[in-house]
Amino acid sequence: MTTQPHLDIDAVRKVYGSVVALDEVTLGVEKGAYVVLLGPSGSGKTTLLSLIGGFIVPSSGRIGIAGRDVTDLSPAQRPTTTLFQDYALFPHMSVANNIGFGLKMRRVPAAERRKRIAAGLELVGLGDYGGRGIHELSGGQRQRVALARALVVEPEILLLDEPLGALDLNLRRQMQDELLALQRRTGRSFVHVTHDQEEAMALASLIVVMNNGRIEDMGTPKRIYERPATRFTATFMGESTQITGQVTSADGSSSTQVETAVGKLRLPGTLPAGNGVTIIIRPENLQTGGAGDVNLGTARIREATFQGAHYRVLASSETADQDFVLRLPPDRQVEQGMSLALSCRAEHLVAVDR
Numbered sequence: 001m002t003t004q005p006h007l008d009i010d011a012v013r014k015v016y017g018s019v020v021a022l023d024e025v026t027l028g029v030e031k032g033a034y035v036v037l038l039g040p041s042g043s044g045k046t047t048l049l050s051l052i053g054g055f056i057v058p059s060s061g062r063i064g065i066a067g068r069d070v071t072d073l074s075p076a077q078r079p080t081t082t083l084f085q086d087y088a089l090f091p092h093m094s095v096a097n098n099i100g101f102g103l104k105m106r107r108v109p110a111a112e113r114r115k116r117i118a119a120g121l122e123l124v125g126l127g128d129y130g131g132r133g134i135h136e137l138s139g140g141q142r143q144r145v146a147l148a149r150a151l152v153v154e155p156e157i158l159l160l161d162e163p164l165g166a167l168d169l170n171l172r173r174q175m176q177d178e179l180l181a182l183q184r185r186t187g188r189s190f191v192h193v194t195h196d197q198e199e200a201m202a203l204a205s206l207i208v209v210m211n212n213g214r215i216e217d218m219g220t221p222k223r224i225y226e227r228p229a230t231r232f233t234a235t236f237m238g239e240s241t242q243i244t245g246q247v248t249s250a251d252g253s254s255s256t257q258v259e260t261a262v263g264k265l266r267l268p269g270t271l272p273a274g275n276g277v278t279i280i281i282r283p284e285n286l287q288t289g290g291a292g293d294v295n296l297g298t299a300r301i302r303e304a305t306f307q308g309a310h311y312r313v314l315a316s317s318e319t320a321d322q323d324f325v326l327r328l329p330p331d332r333q334v335e336q337g338m339s340l341a342l343s344c345r346a347e348h349l350v351a352v353d354r
């Protein structure tokens, strides 16, 4: 017997006229996951979130939550709540009444409501703020009220649509920590939309990379960053050196040779001979002074910027039309025009389709 995922999205498609907003998306998520839908503007993230919440209906496909088919249910009938970017708090109501609003709508009796509002205030660290007006709160506190309001109804899944988009960087980091702590404490599944790759890495147990209405790649932050499945994912998840080449031998062993402008590179795994590939190398994996086992030739520093923990260095190959991006330690002498012997370890070369 196969067990159904907690969130079960089955071949969901959403079409607006001639625009395919979402193209046959299938996704299964376990209970208690922190899922981040990550992708550029227009990739279909909000459409997918709105379909889960019931704000729009799919053109085809089914959505199941906690073993129940919810495809035809309204947002209020679903075991989900949504945290919108603007928080959508009621400005004329107190903090406590804002938090209790969903409970009232669900006809939870007054005594029980009071208990859950108090627990909700405690949950987000606003124990003494129940009597305040919304206008008497800071941005971060409003965010917490919105979170408490969404969580007191004990949804199976909390949906968050770019919830930190309006906050400054410091507050955003702090709220990321709080979101994670809340998610762990409540054990609920969170589905969070963002186009910010760092935010996705900080929060997700599962990142779903979206592109053109489709799931491009999906996995843990570490897997997606270190071993992206596609060139799009590699580029979207941060900087890398990208070297194009052709697979020249698949000699039956467990490694592959790729012919590139900076030489023949051997990497683990087998790929079909003749395939055009792009080799991805993350900046922190490029080494200088011949430390790695894969030689990438010499390159001249074009630009170096000090970033606190390291220098970010752009360099160009001295023998080929190839750029590199790498990191050097802050105590290294780094100057424009300096020549570096570049190498890396074979296991840090990732080949994706061109």
Ligand SMILES: Nc1ncnc2c1ncn2[C@@H]1O[C@H](COP(=O)(O)OP(=O)(O)OP(=O)(O)O)[C@@H](O)[C@H]1O
Pocket (backbone or CB within 6 Å): 016, 019, 020, 021, 022, 039, 040, 041, 042, 043, 044, 045, 046, 047, 048, 195
């Ligand atoms: N109501 C609508 N009518 C027509 N087209 C729509 C509608 N809603 C979304 N789309 C289109 O569907 C595609 C996906 O949109 P969606 O809002 O899901 O993207 P997104 O990844 O959330 O983008 P953003 O990060 O900008 O919010 C886009 O091409 C968009 O223009």
